[in-house]
Amino acid sequence: MSESVLITGASGFLGYHLLKAALEKDLTVYAAVRKNSQIDHLKELPVKYVYLNYENINELEKVLSNNSIDYIIHAAGVTKAVKQEDYNKINATYSVNLAKAADMSGNRIKKMIFISSLAATGPLSSANTIINEETNPTPVTAYGRSKLLAETELSKIDIPVSILRPTAIYGPRDKDIFIIIKTLNKGLDPYMGNFLQELSFVHAKDVADVAVQSLFLNKVGTYNISDGNSYSRYQFADTTKKILGKKAIRFHLPMPLIKLIAYLLETANGWANKPAVINREKLLELAAKNWVCDISKAKKELNFNPKYNLESGLKDCIEWYQQNKLL
Secondary structure: OOOEEEEEOOOOHHHHHHHHHHHHOOOEEEEEOOOOOOOHHHOOOOOEEEOOOOOOHHHHHHHHHHOOOOEEEEOOOOOOOOOHHHHHHHHHHHHHHHHHHHHHOOOOOOEEEEEOOHHHOOOEOOOOOOEOOOOOOOOOOHHHHHHHHHHHHHOOOOOOEEEEEEOEEEOOOOOHHHHHHHHHHOOEEEEEOOOOOEEOEEEHHHHHHHHHHHOOOOOOOEEEEOOOOOEEOOHHHHHHHHHHOOOOEEEEEOHHHHHHHHHHHHHHHHHOOOOOOOOHHHHHHHOOOEOOEOOHHHHHHHOOOOOOOHHHHHHHHHHHHHHOOOO
């Protein structure tokens, strides 16, 4: 009988790639989804579905025990919320509750992988340095702070936990970066402000692969995850245009205007008690000078060897969008 893994956030963009990577390792895969989740795209996959009540540790433990779960990859979370408390509850408290349930099951759970974010560390203000695992965390958003809180609290629980901090993830099925690709495909190449940036990216399949292979390694710790390269501000757009064979008009919107728009969206959505697509705090991430991270620790301890750089990754991504008639 094969070993089993519980993957949370399974209906999401990264979740799909995690399911695929786990199945390729011949694991029995349990996909944790919400009862209202859209899961039509998962029907092709031989997975078993479970529903988790993250507010009840005893119920979580029963799911783990009744299904003889060996491993957990926890990718569920929220990237948009109204208040810090909402981020903390879903991204931190729920993660800790799942880990406590795993701890209650004794030695049954062999390892838990927590999908955090480079946002938990936060960006650097200088372009001539690089983020590593020893960088003092200074998250600039409520999302980043909630992920850091989760990391801190998970470290207090007595089960083997590895924390992965991926940078900006893209790939087939992504919706956020797809907006940028669609905009470029329409001939527009907009930017916020006119300043230099150093960025990093990672393909979803690489994140999924390292998460799954980490399950079987004795090493535990915190690991930055990117494709290992540094990209200038314009390389994403230039590479995308090259692949699409399109030209696009490059223009820069003044930051005061962007901040005003963010303020108006934030205020309007606050009245409606809904998270804004962009707010003033999020601008601190989007306009940060340096998101480049060192992945040497992950290479050494997790045997992480990214298959995709930005060009090959975007080719894979764009081909999927085109095949599915989204471009």
